[in-house]
Amino acid sequence: MTKRFDVIGKPRRRVDGRAKVTGLTRFADDVMLPRMLHCKLLRSAHPHATIESIDVSRAQARPGVHLVLTGKDFPVTFGILPVTQDEYPLAPERVRYVGEPVAAIIARDEQTAFEALDLIDVQYRPLKTISDPKEALATPEPRIHSYGEQGNIHRLQALEFGDVNEALARADHVFEDLFFYEGNTHLPIEQHASVAAVDGEGKLTLWSSTQVPHYIHRALANALQIPPAHVRVIACPNGGGFGGKCDLHNHEIVVSKAAILLGRPVKICLTREEVFYMHRGRHPVLMRMRTGVTKDGKITGMHTQTLLDGGAYGGYGAASTFYTGVLQTVTYEIPRYKFDACRTFTNKPPCGPKRGHGTPQPRFGQEVQLDRIAEKLEIDPAELRLSIVAKPNTLTANWLKIGTIGLAECIRKVVASSDWKNKFRKLPEGRGVGLACGAYLCGAGLPIYWNKMPQSGVQLLIDRSGQVTVFCGATEIGQGSDDVLAAIVAEVLGIDAYDVRCVTGDTGLTPVDLGSYSSRVTVMMGNAAIQAAERLRELIARAAAEHMETLPENVGFAQGRVFRADDPGKPMSFREAIVLAEEKFGTLGSVGSYSPPRAPGRYKGAGVGPSPAYSYTACVVEAEVDRNTGWITVPKVWIAHDIGRAVNPVSARGQVEGSVYMGLGEALMEEQVFRRLPPKLSNALVHKIPSLLEYKSLTSLDMPEVFTELVEDPDPNCPFGAKEVGQGPLLPVMPAVANAVYDAIGVRIDELPITPDKVLAALEKKAKGETPRVGPESFPDVPYPEPMLVPPPWEGGDGNSVNTPRRRPVKKEALA
Amino acid sequence: MMRLPWFGFRSPRSIVDAAKILAAEGPQAMLIAGGTDLLPNMKRRHQTPATLVSLRQIEALKKVANGSGVTLGAALTLNEIVANAAVRERYAGLWQAAAQVATVHLRNMGTLGGNLCLDTRCNYYNQNYEWRKAIDFCLKKDGEICWVATASKRCVAASSTDTAPALIALGASVRLVSVQGERDVALADLYKNDGIDYLTRRADEILTEVKLPAAEGWRSSYWKLRRRGAFDFPVLGVAAAVRTARDGTVEDARIALGAVSSRPFLTKGGELLIGNKLGDDAIAEAGAKVASAAKPMDNTDLDLYWRKAVVAEFVGYALREIRGDEMRETRVRIARHAL
Numbered sequence A: 001m002t003k004r005f006d007v008i009g010k011p012r013r014r015v016d017g018r019a020k021v022t023g024l025t026r027f028a029d030d031v032m033l034p035r036m037l038h039c040k041l042l043r044s045a046h047p048h049a050t051i052e053s054i055d056v057s058r059a060q061a062r063p064g065v066h067l068v069l070t071g072k073d074f075p076v077t078f079g080i081l082p083v084t085q086d087e088y089p090l091a092p093e094r095v096r097y098v099g100e101p102v103a104a105i106i107a108r109d110e111q112t113a114f115e116a117l118d119l120i121d122v123q124y125r126p127l128k129t130i131s132d133p134k135e136a137l138a139t140p141e142p143r144i145h146s147y148g149e150q151g152n153i154h155r156l157q158a159l160e161f162g163d164v165n166e167a168l169a170r171a172d173h174v175f176e177d178l179f180f181y182e183g184n185t186h187l188p189i190e191q192h193a194s195v196a197a198v199d200g201e202g203k204l205t206l207w208s209s210t211q212v213p214h215y216i217h218r219a220l221a222n223a224l225q226i227p228p229a230h231v232r233v234i235a236c237p238n239g240g241g242f243g244g245k246c247d248l249h250n251h252e253i254v255v256s257k258a259a260i261l262l263g264r265p266v267k268i269c270l271t272r273e274e275v276f277y278m279h280r281g282r283h284p285v286l287m288r289m290r291t292g293v294t295k296d297g298k299i300t301g302m303h304t305q306t307l308l309d310g311g312a313y314g315g316y317g318a319a320s321t322f323y324t325g326v327l328q329t330v331t332y333e334i335p336r337y338k339f340d341a342c343r344t345f346t347n348k349p350p351c352g353p354k355r356g357h358g359t360p361q362p363r364f365g366q367e368v369q370l371d372r373i374a375e376k377l378e379i380d381p382a383e384l385r386l387s388i389v390a391k392p393n394t395l396t397a398n399w400l401k402i403g404t405i406g407l408a409e410c411i412r413k414v415v416a417s418s419d420w421k422n423k424f425r426k427l428p429e430g431r432g433v434g435l436a437c438g439a440y441l442c443g444a445g446l447p448i449y450w451n452k453m454p455q456s457g458v459q460l461l462i463d464r465s466g467q468v469t470v471f472c473g474a475t476e477i478g479q480g481s482d483d484v485l486a487a488i489v490a491e492v493l494g495i496d497a498y499d500v501r502c503v504t505g506d507t508g509l510t511p512v513d514l515g516s517y518s519s520r521v522t523v524m525m526g527n528a529a530i531q532a533a534e535r536l537r538e539l540i541a542r543a544a545a546e547h548m549e550t551l552p553e554n555v556g557f558a559q560g561r562v563f564r565a566d567d568p569g570k571p572m573s574f575r576e577a578i579v580l581a582e583e584k585f586g587t588l589g590s591v592g593s594y595s596p597p598r599a600p601g602r603y604k605g606a607g608v609g610p611s612p613a614y615s616y617t618a619c620v621v622e623a624e625v626d627r628n629t630g631w632i633t634v635p636k637v638w639i640a641h642d643i644g645r646a647v648n649p650v651s652a653r654g655q656v657e658g659s660v661y662m663g664l665g666e667a668l669m670e671e672q673v674f675r676r677l678p679p680k681l682s683n684a685l686v687h688k689i690p691s692l693l694e695y696k697s698l699t700s701l702d703m704p705e706v707f708t709e710l711v712e713d714p715d716p717n718c719p720f721g722a723k724e725v726g727q728g729p730l731l732p733v734m735p736a737v738a739n740a741v742y743d744a745i746g747v748r749i750d751e752l753p754i755t756p757d758k759v760l761a762a763l764e765k766k767a768k769g770e771t772p773r774v775g776p777e778s779f780p781d782v783p784y785p786e787p788m789l790v791p792p793p794w795e796g797g798d799g800n801s802v803n804t805p806r807r808r809p810v811k812k813e814a815l816a
Numbered sequence B: 001m002m003r004l005p006w007f008g009f010r011s012p013r014s015i016v017d018a019a020k021i022l023a024a025e026g027p028q029a030m031l032i033a034g035g036t037d038l039l040p041n042m043k044r045r046h047q048t049p050a051t052l053v054s055l056r057q058i059e060a061l062k063k064v065a066n067g068s069g070v071t072l073g074a075a076l077t078l079n080e081i082v083a084n085a086a087v088r089e090r091y092a093g094l095w096q097a098a099a100q101v102a103t104v105h106l107r108n109m110g111t112l113g114g115n116l117c118l119d120t121r122c123n124y125y126n127q128n129y130e131w132r133k134a135i136d137f138c139l140k141k142d143g144e145i146c147w148v149a150t151a152s153k154r155c156v157a158a159s160s161t162d163t164a165p166a167l168i169a170l171g172a173s174v175r176l177v178s179v180q181g182e183r184d185v186a187l188a189d190l191y192k193n194d195g196i197d198y199l200t201r202r203a204d205e206i207l208t209e210v211k212l213p214a215a216e217g218w219r220s221s222y223w224k225l226r227r228r229g230a231f232d233f234p235v236l237g238v239a240a241a242v243r244t245a246r247d248g249t250v251e252d253a254r255i256a257l258g259a260v261s262s263r264p265f266l267t268k269g270g271e272l273l274i275g276n277k278l279g280d281d282a283i284a285e286a287g288a289k290v291a292s293a294a295k296p297m298d299n300t301d302l303d304l305y306w307r308k309a310v311v312a313e314f315v316g317y318a319l320r321e322i323r324g325d326e327m328r329e330t331r332v333r334i335a336r337h338a339l
């Protein structure tokens, strides 16, 4: 337990740091190949229409144009989840949002390709458009897709863990609140780029900005109907992903096909506008939360209902829908829980996973509601939370297994560092503090396609030169996964992290890892890396032991030396030890792999939510609000994150601060919003502001001081105890801002982003004696199905459902 | 990446040569100074000039002349304006405006002349070609309808220059030079309330310099409303300049507004102050008067009613700063940095 580490836990420059700051990192856009051609996509100018005809002859005749592709060239649908194969690389018959690719031009340069786009003649027949979930519910026809639950409803879920109505009836107080969380996008600084090329044998290689080369490998081979063994996907280092590079994207398939047809490399670099159209970002979610509490603040039961605006395609939406409910239970003790969710299709770019995938929205609602509960019960919000924090090594009502939980420590830390006790409800009017918490997965328990194989594999190469090369399919997206990989291998082998070479994210060279999503990499890749490195260390120890005339167990590895643990005075170098091992065993190498533990839940849907561990965060935000203008300033944020153990505290803090940055953006300004023109004059439904200038996110000048603390309570399921830090710290930021605004000026803004005009509107209501609140006023009638009933563990269940629910038919009014 | 359309490029060394090229090429030619407004617009195909006439090599446009007032060459970069001691000490409003344009990088390129001639802005217009195609374009460029005011025959895009309102409040004039000669116009008269044809400058004229009158007795201030501490164009600019007698009585005052109309303009708020002291009531009264002249439209960032609702408050900030109130904290909250 008290083992000293040489690498783990030491603040270090990350192993890819120098290349990043000196401009040597080769992103996908930097890939230049001889005879390379360039691709541009013609995108639909219509939000919803059937394609009557496409005439490409003028474009084809343009000098410099090598190839024009349309939907006819791509007969097979694709989609990242096996259950939602609803997209075409180029739309053949129907377009569903402005920005959907319709045709592609491959030309000698980008300019020529761009200019030729205008020469493609497409005839559209416009269809009625649907702009939000309420409209989708009220407009079953025309259907955006012919599959789904009914009308324009993509997914419906209903799960009930114990009788929630009974639990609410028993409560001293029942709180019912509506919240709305506007959609927003990932905004990675690197715009997506891809280069495809075929080798002499006709085999395909794709370099791409992707977080998930393995999933792309599978899906691309399927989309092109070629054997996966003839496809190699190389994930270049990403300039940020945040979930926006987790889907197989149209352009990746298009340039691959073009490279195969032309026998020349083909490149595409998306513009910022196009990245907004690809989107796959945060779902706009309307929420209703009903929570019963006793008078001393214990939760008796909770009911969460969500309504998601999915955009035009499925993508990861089926998973997102689950995530708007399943992780509500892992922070506090909630003995009974019910969750209804509905995802609708609309004529907008598809939504999907963004940092926190589906959970920031309900977390916002839950944490703001807790603030209300604390106020009503006259309990300090920090004390209230401390009294209901979930216990370690327990199951939740929905059968998730909580291992370690450092949440109470996080709360205590931010309470102390922010001087909460002297600030909450005590600062002068116009200044306030707000507190909130959050939790997140350390890797989703299940892969996106059903299989029993490992979720991460690591391979080690080591030879007489002393070099150590580690191969893993994990992808460096800026989060520092290469550094984690090098550090873990270095720690086990007792060498310097900078002496480990990482080869990652290349399906032609590296063992499968499912990719950089769901905060899974440190835990899964890390465990696999430990196994691989330990296997190799074992061989080296045996060879060295023989030489040193001792037992392998008595061989120590540290600081590039191998020595007798009982007599460290006469070490040999790591390299000498390898030579001994190579002499004894022949060529050296090892592999390690990891599969997460089996989840206890057995009901249908129990696959979403389980994780080897959960990370926890608490955050206090201070806000200043001007009562005349509603102008909001955040001068300081205190945040504590339960990370288990920080592999590299510098990168870990970077992730926490980056989360605060993103969280404040979502709380205060970011919104992926759309504009409909007057219907009498136009059918247009467009992204309002697809540009980095007008889509507002914080600049460095808007960023407050952040005081970060890491809580280290090593988790036995995690490598050296290390949990995730990439997503969790985002979650409490948004509700903490909302709670701080309330403390400052006494108005509730129950929808994000919290903008000065909303604050001013709420202040005006307050002045008139109305409820000082801005937020959703109603929740539409959603045909949620009869819930699947699963008794919670303490009510005698075995993790299975006790009924087979039937779907509720659509109400007549909804059809009208 | 978005690519520029093809164009010819000329780089004359004197104002006379530049004027000759403009006269010869006609309206197909456009001047380019820093290019920070024009080049992004060209990428979005708002302007597709056949020829660009660069002002970068013309040293005569980069001069600062100190007399009773100050004369600033049009091709001085905004950061050169910000670094100029005379501007900083005597024309605080201009200094504050220039220092808040865009970002430090853009101010290294962007010029004063370019800032004054900046294209008007609208979020139905400042979009790339494909986006505008999806709304079937608009009146300002390639289309028939103004989507902001569908009944309007006129484009209501917003004047978005920061320095113009500051300079108007300071009583500046500009010189326009063409092959036909030169003329000086009060800066306020350079603008027309028309989002398309927003300048009274003729296509063959070069804006060569900006003249500021003597600053004795004047104090000035500029407050900019925008979402963030950098990058963003103003969605409201309030510029005030006030001359007071020793006892604090206002002898002369001008309050100009930016970004709430297709032109920056002088309001009647200043006149209300004359003869009064800058007391809270007088400031509030002037604020209300100025606010009534603001006509923000739904074509920029932030809610339009809210933008209108805060005009008076911003006028108050400017006048209180001129009065000598301690405004630094408010400034940091609004501008996100000290000015």
Ligand SMILES: Cc1cc2nc3c(=O)[nH]c(=O)nc-3n(C[C@H](O)[C@H](O)[C@H](O)COP(=O)(O)OP(=O)(O)OC[C@H]3O[C@@H](n4cnc5c(N)ncnc54)[C@H](O)[C@@H]3O)c2cc1C
Binding pocket: A693, B030, B031, B032, B033, B034, B035, B036, B037, B038, B039, B040, B055, B074, B075, B078, B100, B101, B102, B103, B106, B109, B110, B111, B112, B113, B114, B115, B116, B117, B118, B119, B160, B161, B162, B163, B205, B206, B207, B208, B231, B232, B233, B234
């Ligand atoms: C991200 C971004 C943010 C910005 N934010 C702001 C902001 O906050 N506030 C703001 O005011 N501006 C802003 N700008 C616009 C621009 O950077 C500045 O206005 C700058 O001062 C323009 O000067 P320029 O020399 O680059 O102009 P150019 O782009 O070279 O020219 C602009 C226009 O003026 C004409 N022109 C230039 N010089 C002359 C001359 N001497 N005589 C006659 N016509 C001339 C050109 O023909 C062109 O039509 C921003 C721009 C960007 C890209």
Ligand code: SF4
Binding pocket: B121, B122, B123, B124, B125, B138, B139, B140, B141, B145, B146, B147, B148, B149, B154, B155, B156, B157, B195, B299
């Ligand atoms: S104000 Fe109207 S005409 Fe002018 S740019 Fe905007 S939409 Fe176009």
